[in-house]
Amino acid sequence: MATKIINGTVFLAGELQPAELLIEGGKVQALGTNLPAAEVVIDAQGKLVTPGLVDVHVHLREPGESQKETIATGTLAAAHGGFTTVGAMPNVVPAPDTPARVATQIQANQAQAKVHVAQYATITTGRTGDQLVDMAGIKAAGAFAVTNDGSGVQTAGTMYQAMQAAQAADLPLAAHVEDDSLLFGGAINAGQRAATLGVPGIPGVAESAQLARDLVLAQATGVHYHVCHVSTKESVALIRQAKAAGVHVTAEVSPHHLVLCDDEIEAENTNYKMNPPLRGQADRAALLAGLLDGTIDMIATDHAPHTLADKGPDFVTAANGITGLETAFPLLYTHLVLTGKVTLTQLLTWLTLKPAQSFGLTGAGRLAPGQLADLAIFDLHQPVTFTEQDYYSKGLNTPFTGWPLQGKNLLTMVAGEVVYQAKEAQLWNA
Known part of the structure; x- marks a missing residue:
């Protein structure tokens, strides 16, 4: 099943640019504009795709x-x-x-x-x-x-x-x-x-x-x-x-x-x-x-x-x-x-x-056709203040709990599979 991410600002080769991503079989199949249709569409309008x-x-x-x-x-x-x-x-x-x-x-x-x-x-x-x-x-x-x-x-x-x-x-x-x-x-x-x-x-x-x-x-x-x-x-x-x-x-x-x-x-x-x-x-x-x-x-x-x-x-x-x-x-x-x-x-x-x-971590750190679809989608405009109930780690030992911050992660994908999605994220078109 193919997934297409549309309308996002994508971090590619050290630059931020508008682009669509077509993902299938766990990998990025294509990057660009007007890509083929997909069964699942993720609308990243106004979001950072990295x-x-x-x-x-x-x-x-x-x-x-x-x-x-x-x-x-x-x-x-x-x-x-x-x-x-x-x-x-x-x-x-x-x-x-x-x-x-x-x-x-x-x-x-x-x-x-x-x-x-x-x-x-x-x-x-x-x-x-x-x-x-x-x-x-x-x-x-x-x-x-x-x-x-x-x-x-x-x-x-x-x-x-x-x-x-x-x-x-x-x-x-x-x-x-x-x-x-x-x-x-x-x-x-x-x-x-x-x-x-x-x-x-x-x-x-x-x-x-x-x-x-x-x-x-x-x-x-x-x-x-x-x-x-x-x-x-x-x-x-x-x-x-x-x-x-x-x-x-x-x-x-x-x-x-x-x-x-x-x-x-x-x-x-x-x-x-x-x-x-x-x-x-x-x-x-x-x-x-x-x-x-x-x-x-x-x-x-x-x-x-x-x-x-x-x-x-x-x-x-x-x-x-x-x-x-x-x-x-x-x-x-x-x-x-x-x-x-x-x-x-x-x-x-x-x-x-x-x-x-x-460290020669082949496949990590970049989005390109043929690479594993490992990515995150951030809302740079969304405030986030962590409480102890928000952490998935067992460790609560951080001085940053309660700090007013900005730039919330909405979705993380590993090899084309969603491994984290914020409860309030409204990204799916289909």
């Missing part, structure tokens, strides 16, 4: 912590947010650190996910320590990249050998850059707000010092080195310098680091606690500047659901992380596009084309 958003940094928590999230709930949250491809981090139990475990995790993803899931494997056994995984084996089993996200690789020799092995296996290596010896028991960014709240602080150098080490190693090995959730102005400067020197480095920034800074942290509201922590205003400005000049390649949510008990009221003991899949687009559209800081095409590029291209 390739499904791509998020290369998501925590699905299953297996091991299904009280926080499951593959099903996390990917339904992704669909709610307009994401059709997500990269699943390997900090689950057991960690996907062998070819067999990677294969098992991928099978579970395929059985339960509502959207496409690209699976990370770990860099080292158990995700911590110094014993490297079988890079060639986990690549053959289906891993698209490796990371120890949640933990920095503490030993330079281990990271050097990991980069050599990842390069040989043609696997991107994504790094959570954090030198444990520089944390000093901190819970939020070291600065005036930490002092005011009486909370121990984490200096920005905990990130940038390890990043500097890794960029030198990446240059020596030629690996595709990806920097997760960049948060400091020093890190942006280091990445900019490395790119100018020809290092194969890509980087991501999270929505919360673009919208918030540490002086906005509310006392006892641990939904403002994440790792890396919210930094200062100068850091936030540097992150946006890094996006705009290409130093930072993409936006990734670092969707990190927790139970209410995990967060608690104490910053020192509360778990790190906030959810992000469902709030990301309206949050960024409201605070970056509507304020004139970036254009809509720039935002969409950072959420679709760039992550797909950087």
Whole structure:
């Protein structure tokens, strides 16, 4: 059965243009005007039709912590947010650190996910320590990249050998850059707000010092080195310098680091606690500047659901992380596009084309004849204010609940099938 989407403004090849889409057999069959008739017509009049958003940094928590999230709930949250491809981090139990475990995790993803899931494997056994995984084996089993996200690789020799092995296996290596010896028991960014709240602080150098080490190693090995959730102005400067020197480095920034800074942290509201922590205003400005000049390649949510008990009221003991899949687009559209800081095409590029291209996610991030029909339809004019009852994720740990936003997702389609539709959406003509 064919479906035609009409009257929408479509994001195509980096530009917004009026176009119709003809979808059949799970794929885009044609793009243009006056396309053949279809059994189902979706009227996207006044709406944005975009390739499904791509998020290369998501925590699905299953297996091991299904009280926080499951593959099903996390990917339904992704669909709610307009994401059709997500990269699943390997900090689950057991960690996907062998070819067999990677294969098992991928099978579970395929059985339960509502959207496409690209699976990370770990860099080292158990995700911590110094014993490297079988890079060639986990690549053959289906891993698209490796990371120890949640933990920095503490030993330079281990990271050097990991980069050599990842390069040989043609696997991107994504790094959570954090030198444990520089944390000093901190819970939020070291600065005036930490002092005011009486909370121990984490200096920005905990990130940038390890990043500097890794960029030198990446240059020596030629690996595709990806920097997760960049948060400091020093890190942006280091990445900019490395790119100018020809290092194969890509980087991501999270929505919360673009919208918030540490002086906005509310006392006892641990939904403002994440790792890396919210930094200062100068850091936030540097992150946006890094996006705009290409130093930072993409936006990734670092969707990190927790139970209410995990967060608690104490910053020192509360778990790190906030959810992000469902709030990301309206949050960024409201605070970056509507304020004139970036254009809509720039935002969409950072959420679709760039992550797909950087990680070689063939078929993701663009609409074209022959490609899978993965897309989302947003009403850019419709206000949206999230309540706890609105989330499909199990995690309610976000400071953005109750924020007045704009740009509501009305429909998400994966391989031509509708996986999310807003209850109030009036799109169907037939």
